Amino acid sequence: MATLAPIAATMPSRGPTAILLRKLFGRKVVLVGGVVLVAMALAALAAPWITPYDPMALKVLDRLQSPRAAHWFGTDELGRDVFSRVVFGARYSLMIGACVVVVSVMAGVLLGLFAGFFRRLDAPIMRVVDAMMSFPDILLAIALVAALGASMTNVIIALSIVYTPRVARVVRASALVVRELLFIEAARALGVSTSRILFIHVLQNIASPILVQATFIFAFAILAEAGLSFLGVGVPPAFPTWGTMIAASQQYAHRAIWLPLFPGVAIVLAALSLQMVGDSLRDLLDPKLRKTL
Amino acid sequence: MIRYLASRFAGMAVVMLIVAILVFVITRLAPGDPAAVMLGEQATAADIAKLRATYGLDQPLPLQFAYWVKELAHGNLGQSIFLQRPVTQALAERAEPTFFLTLFSLAIAVLIGVPCGIAAAVWRGKAVDQAFSAFAMLGASIPSFWLGLILMELFAVSLGWFPVAGYGDPGVPLSNRLHHLILPSIVLGVVNSALILRFTRASMLDVLGEDHIRTARAKGMSESRVVLHHALRNALIPVITVAGLTFALLIGGAIVTETVFGLPGVGNLVVSAVLRRDYPVIQGALLVIAALYVLINLAIDLLYLAIDPRVKY
Numbered sequence: 001m002a003t004l005a006p007i008a009a010t011m012p013s014r015g016p017t018a019i020l021l022r023k024l025f026g027r028k029v030v031l032v033g034g035v036v037l038v039a040m041a042l043a044a045l046a047a048p049w050i051t052p053y054d055p056m057a058l059k060v061l062d063r064l065q066s067p068r069a070a071h072w073f074g075t076d077e078l079g080r081d082v083f084s085r086v087v088f089g090a091r092y093s094l095m096i097g098a099c100v101v102v103v104s105v106m107a108g109v110l111l112g113l114f115a116g117f118f119r120r121l122d123a124p125i126m127r128v129v130d131a132m133m134s135f136p137d138i139l140l141a142i143a144l145v146a147a148l149g150a151s152m153t154n155v156i157i158a159l160s161i162v163y164t165p166r167v168a169r170v171v172r173a174s175a176l177v178v179r180e181l182l183f184i185e186a187a188r189a190l191g192v193s194t195s196r197i198l199f200i201h202v203l204q205n206i207a208s209p210i211l212v213q214a215t216f217i218f219a220f221a222i223l224a225e226a227g228l229s230f231l232g233v234g235v236p237p238a239f240p241t242w243g244t245m246i247a248a249s250q251q252y253a254h255r256a257i258w259l260p261l262f263p264g265v266a267i268v269l270a271a272l273s274l275q276m277v278g279d280s281l282r283d284l285l286d287p288k289l290r291k292t293l
Numbered sequence: 294m295i296r297y298l299a300s301r302f303a304g305m306a307v308v309m310l311i312v313a314i315l316v317f318v319i320t321r322l323a324p325g326d327p328a329a330v331m332l333g334e335q336a337t338a339a340d341i342a343k344l345r346a347t348y349g350l351d352q353p354l355p356l357q358f359a360y361w362v363k364e365l366a367h368g369n370l371g372q373s374i375f376l377q378r379p380v381t382q383a384l385a386e387r388a389e390p391t392f393f394l395t396l397f398s399l400a401i402a403v404l405i406g407v408p409c410g411i412a413a414a415v416w417r418g419k420a421v422d423q424a425f426s427a428f429a430m431l432g433a434s435i436p437s438f439w440l441g442l443i444l445m446e447l448f449a450v451s452l453g454w455f456p457v458a459g460y461g462d463p464g465v466p467l468s469n470r471l472h473h474l475i476l477p478s479i480v481l482g483v484v485n486s487a488l489i490l491r492f493t494r495a496s497m498l499d500v501l502g503e504d505h506i507r508t509a510r511a512k513g514m515s516e517s518r519v520v521l522h523h524a525l526r527n528a529l530i531p532v533i534t535v536a537g538l539t540f541a542l543l544i545g546g547a548i549v550t551e552t553v554f555g556l557p558g559v560g561n562l563v564v565s566a567v568l569r570r571d572y573p574v575i576q577g578a579l580l581v582i583a584a585l586y587v588l589i590n591l592a593i594d595l596l597y598l599a600i601d602p603r604v605k606y
Contacts, residue, residue: 138545
């Protein structure tokens with residue numbers, strides 16, 4: 001942790017982004033969260049090289065072995081190494097989370113900017129957003145996956161649809177404030193095109209709340225994917241995501257508690273780290289919270 | 294007040310109409326013929342045609358929607374394909390465990406969240422605050438189904454303190470059935486107390502910085518009276534909003550928790566319906582839960598009136 005402090009110190013000294021990053025990485029919570037996330041992402045990328053076993057390799061003679069030197073996290077009901085599966089699971093779970101963030105932020109930004117900038121579009125877009133937010137996240141996701149069919153792509157599509165309204169709401173609220181500012185009027189007077197005003201000038205000024213929302217959506221998406229897979233309506237069991245691993249462990253949990261334990265801890269660590277970073281970012285960006293927290 | 298209520302009901306009607314359209318569209322998103330999907334691979338062409346006619350699936354989509362809305366207006370959510378009974382009846386039969394699970398979880402979440410949030414605000418920056426804030430963040434990061442599974446293994450299977458799963462027969466006394474809900478309610482309540490804790494803390498900190506609190510302290514009022522009498526009452530408004538939001542979260546959480554604990558509630562019904570592609574049940578449950586959420590939001594706004602005399606509509 002201490003070794004990362006110089007990184008913050010060497011960051012460029014000017015500009016609001018640099019100041020924000022320096023303040024952000026000056027917080028222990030962010031450093032811890034950041035280190036865990038980076039470690040998980042690296043482990044996911046390097047999974048084939050750092051795992052001792054093939055995550056799919058069946059070894060029935062070694063089934064349900066408790067954690068030991070040969071199998072750090074034990075083995076599952078088919079003798080597969082749980083550690084290797086948890087590390088490979090990071091690939092799928094983090095990738096699904098990242099894809100959901102990218103798609104929902106892009107769609108949410110588009111909808112939010114249109115609603116916040118064009119008065120005629122505001123009511124129709126926001127009523128649909130309100131209606132979509134009337135469903136509990138997991139219920140809407142279940143219904144969408146039920147309709148689209150259970151596959152990894154459809155889980156990403158379903159969760160992106162579920163989280164787009166959250167982004168749209170935040171973007172609209174910020175865009176409503178920014179559109180009244182003088183520099184937008186000045187840009188208009190200079191003849192800058194509406195699309196350039198929207199996607200360059202406005203977007204640049206509302207990037208921070210979008211970033212905060214993106215970190216939370218990343219965490220929610222990891223939790224939701226696990227929930228869907230657990231219910232048997234998400235990613236097919238053949239893919240070792242953290243959720244499918246917990247789902248498959250249900251039958252054997254009384255004999256082998258390590259089966260649900262380790263993938264669950266991985267989910268908690270990933271979601272917790274993302275929330276730690278997102279929380280600190282929000283505190284720093286919100287003047288009211290900065291005062292009270 | 295009457296004008297406010299009228300405008301709120303009108304807004305609610307618009308949102309519910311869009312909800313109905315969304316529910317209709319979602320269930321029609323499935324690729325292929327829904328009747329063929331529902332009946333499975335063994336179905337004959339005649340069976341499929343019969344089902345299409347029974348559910349009006351052979352009609353154009355706008356007509357199907359109009360017919361569905363007309364039936365909704367009469368309180369008819371359709372007929373479950375798998376259960377062979379009206380969806381309203383299936384939902385009503387499964388409502389009891391879900392209702393009590395949600396209610397108990399909300400009570401636990403409030404009982405943990407509000408006092409811990411007050412303590413964190415009063416001792417801001419101290420160890421208590423840091424511990425509760427860490428707990429809140431952890432709570433928001435734990436999947437309820439996973440915690441349920443682990444606690445079930447520990448307290449129900451290993452120690453035998455609680456029933457392992459199920460809800461007991463309808464014939465057994467209510468108290469017996471509710472005994473099955475203790476562990477699921479604790480799981481759902483603890484996980485969802487995080488949001489209430491954080492909002493109570495933030496809201497209390499806001500209020501504790503206000504002038505009337507300083508005045509109360511200057512008058513020599515005891516700290517406990519200042520906190521509990523003057524600050525808490527004012528801090529309650531945002532907390533009530535969050536409690537309402539938590540209620541919606543709990544309905545979602547209940548869907549997953551019911552599956553872990555084998556509770557025969559609405560959540561379990563929805564998951565089974567999804568696995569069996571019983572679209573009328575999925576449609577009905579989505580609609581009823583969304584309507585509940587919209588109504589809860591309205592109830593919260595009205596509750597403001599009772600709690601804060603400054604709020605006028």
